[in-house]
Amino acid sequence: MANPRAFISFDFDNNSGEKMYFSGQSVNSRTPFSIEDWSSKTALAQSTWQQIIEDKMKKCNMMIVLVGKNMSTATGVNKEIQMAIKNNVPFFGVYVDGADSSSTLPVGLARNRTISWTWEGIASAISQMMKEGKNL
Template sequence: MAEPRAFISFDFDHNEESRRLFAGQGKENSPTPFIIQDWSSKSALEEDEWEEKIAAKISACNMVIVLVGRSMGSAYGVAAEIAMAKDKNVPVFGVYVDNATTSSTLPSGLARNRVISWTWAGVAAAINQMMGEGKNA
């Protein structure tokens, strides 16, 4: 499989540790059956700079993976990133992190049936599906 370019969308204020763990475990020499190139922003940006940079990163990716934590109701940037992905025809799926469950609030634009538990077999299956769906496949 070609290395999937994944923009990882997450609640910067609450789920940075989950993003670091997810991206780190998805890198080369890990037990995962794929390699994730994490194109997410690693630092806070001014709003106008954020929108321009994030839109460009999402456009260059095969998919957006949303790390769905317990505080998604206040993660307005995540909803904006999902909207950017949809505008650019980049497929999106979510992974529950930070003890979030099927009853946790989802960010606007992310359907419940597109969110999975964090198992690497499930993530691998979702990535394979996204690689077949996206404009950058």
């Protein structure tokens, strides 16, 4: 069976570096998932961005939300969470960039579904998402 595909949601303005680091580390971890880098590389009209992102998300088994310290300003992340809910794509959060359990979470992401960045914890969360969710 192929590894499950994960859509990565992150604050483009504040956590692009953490997203690149997370994606790079995942290749060398023993965590059973593959990341599809479907981030928009250019500015798009809002309706175009929403349709493209939603179409890409539908092709994934789950979404991983990288939760940084500036989530209150990450409107794109909030929209991606709503798309995941609408399309029954399970998701969880991973704290990055010094964020922790006292940091603001994006709307729709539960505190008990947001974990510290350890590959063991991420593997466990992925296993849980696959039990709950969308198997393509």
